[in-house]
Amino acid sequence: MSSEADETQGQVLGVVFGVIALVIALVIGVVVHHTGKQRAAKAAAVSTAPVAMADASGASVVVENGVVKFYFATGKADLAAGANDALATIVTGTASGQKALVSGFHDATGDAALNAELAKQRAFAVRDALVALVALGVAADSIELKKPEETLATGSNDQARRVEVSLQ
Known part of the structure; x- marks a missing residue:
């Protein structure tokens, strides 16, 4: 037992x-x-x-509440260092089916037509940076460009020379 x-x-x-x-x-x-x-x-x-990155040229990029804001040096359309890192939230959004809206702005100083053209070149530079990220899921048809707008009396000209990228 x-x-x-x-x-x-x-x-x-x-x-x-x-x-x-x-x-x-x-x-x-x-x-x-x-x-x-x-x-x-x-x-x-x-x-x-908010996350900000700037370089020696005066160009900078800020990510705030999901909106990526590129600020440009006077007369330039060169993106700030760190542009691809800043666009990470946009890449993630477009991969999930949202559209990236790229809006260009310019200040009120100088020739209006030249300012509008420069704002357009800046928006194209941002769009091209997004398209270059195709390997990460950004398709060209998921990017929408908005006509450049003039920023009037809302702060400094430095703040007016920008491109904003948001998700829709």
Whole structure:
């Protein structure tokens, strides 16, 4: 009888240890899942915070609330360093089916026709940067250009010389 009791006791202990191992695995799984959600929430919070990058030419790029704003040096259409990094949120949006709206703006100083043409060249530069990211999921037909607008009395001319990219 003692060998039967030992065998039964061994089976019970095996089941108990199995249940304990299962509970531990479940707890670890829940902790890992919860930690992943917290990291995703932190990443989302970081992506909505304003991020600015500038270079020596005076050109800069700012990402704020999902809108990418490119600021340009006077008379230039060169993108600031970090343009591709700043466009990451737009790339993600277009990959999910949204359209990228590229809007050019210009200041009120100088010749209006030249300003409008320069704003158009700037918008094309931003569009071309997006199209260059085709490998990351941006198709040319997911980009819409909006006619350049003149910015009047809303701040400095530096702020007026910009292109904004947003998702629709």
